Amino acid sequence: MNRFLLIVSSLFFSFTGFSQSQATYSVTFTSNWSEVTHPHPTGNFPSNAHWSKLVGATHNNQVIFLEMGGLASPGVEDIAELGSNGVFFSEVNDAINAEYANSIIDGDALNTPEGQIVIDEVITTDDFPMLTLLSMIAPSPDWMIAANSIPLLDTNGDWKTQIDINLYPYDAGTDSGTDYASPNMNTDPQEPISSLQGVAPFSNEIMGSFSITLLEVLGVQDNIELQTTLTPNPAQDRVLVSTRGSIQVVEIFNALGAQVASYKGSNSNSEELDIRDLPSGIYLVRVTSEGNSIVKRLVKR
Template sequence: MKRITLTLKSLTLISALLVSTSLFSQSRASYTVSFTSVWDTETNDPVNGNSIVALPNNAHWSDLVGATHNSSTKLLEMGSLASLGVKNVAEIGDNNEISNEVQALITAGNADQYLQTSFDAFAPRTTATLTNIEVSEDFPLLSLISMIAPSPDWMIAVDGINLRDGNTWVDEIVIPLFPYDAGTDSGMFYTSPNQVTTPSFEPIFVLINEGPFNAKPIGTLTITFNQVLSVDTQSITKVSLYPNPSKGEMTIKTSSSNTLDQALVYDVLGKQVARFKNRNSNDELQMDLTNLNNGVYLVRLILKDGSQSTKKVVIN
């Protein structure tokens, strides 16, 4: 395992340092991700205060949202233009479009799941925690975003934090986060009216000693490894699920020496939508998902020996 402490002043892809220890060839692990805000004025908190002007009375954060994905895609990037989804989060705390963008990445095979959680309190100093996120080694990068509210288009964000290093799951990453400007609104103050950046949007940039902020971080993101979820990938390789894509009727085939215990089906928002128990310990189990809407789903396969794997299936 590896513990990493980083100072993040740009939304660049972060790779963990090489470590000498390694795990088995695991496929999924559980992580807890927590962002703790210290957003306050220099007057109220001379040590950590990061705002040189008074905060608005309704200062708060929008939901922390994001995705786990692979290196073929990015949700946002320092020095690049914001997508419509990033713009909507940064300006008004609206997550609908970024959810659609993540869904498109999932359909294209470049993302694994959409993430969203609320903050503990409607306040500037508070915490948001994503508990027990399941991360696949095929989609080991974590990207997140939340609006600094109210504001013209200010946010905190991370892009492509890598939770893998070779065959190793990173143990802990601690990142001081700084405010960013999405480059889509030209307002200068927390409560500035809407002022669309013209003639065109500007690239995302960091707000260090810019606007109402000094050079101090606005909070800390802590990513903590919980446990490996897949025990023995050799057993998992003997599992097949077919046909895929399908119209919803599928067969799960295992070896007779290590049969399926149960299959759990989740939608892309992480909600469990079906469960199939292999009560007779047969080496084949029929799975009927024809009652579900067309789209992408995740099926967690749990074998009798406790080994687990998650497969993506498409219903059309």
């Protein structure tokens, strides 16, 4: 019995391969920070206004790197106050080791207040379908823009094709300075991360926006498998094979891996198979549809 199960498992994995879905996105940050959009109360808009590197992580819902109303981690504090990323990257690496995250995002800086930062490729999988991004508003006491745990999958489990997010200034709650060039004033006790929208020197205008665009999805076997069915199962005389695309061929293999039946599709997304001549037992059914193959287990009574 154990040998039989081992053979079935080997066949299944040799047919299906790696089934995880992998998505590639581009990320564009467009700044809207200037004396025109965010006029300084005394006209002292910083001459050296710039953005620190745009950094972040792809991760799952088991970790939160920052959130409105929560306390900034040491890594987030360093980004907001200094534009320094080393401690934050260590926090992400800890999450990677715990299997809560799968990659560090290390984008460029922007040496002017207006302009764009473009990250050409952010690659993640459906095990880590969330994206966190942040950058320091520089110079500043502890101000930043951030987007926390952006969901990349929709409610159907499909990768979102486009995500646009307006960004507003955040106070990290670690320094009590009130202007761009305020001297260091450590906030003790530390305060929660809060919005600075409409708080001087910021207006109610956005500070910028993220445009997150899906470029490619690879290894979509999981989605195909969920939409491929054998009914009834167990079956005795006939079984209906249904999938999302036109079926090209259906092949049936016994427990030893030998092909015992093959049916050519009729350009339909469902085919009824006559299995009366098959002995009772467990079979593997390989369905090929529009170039993709999925293997399903069938019990013949």
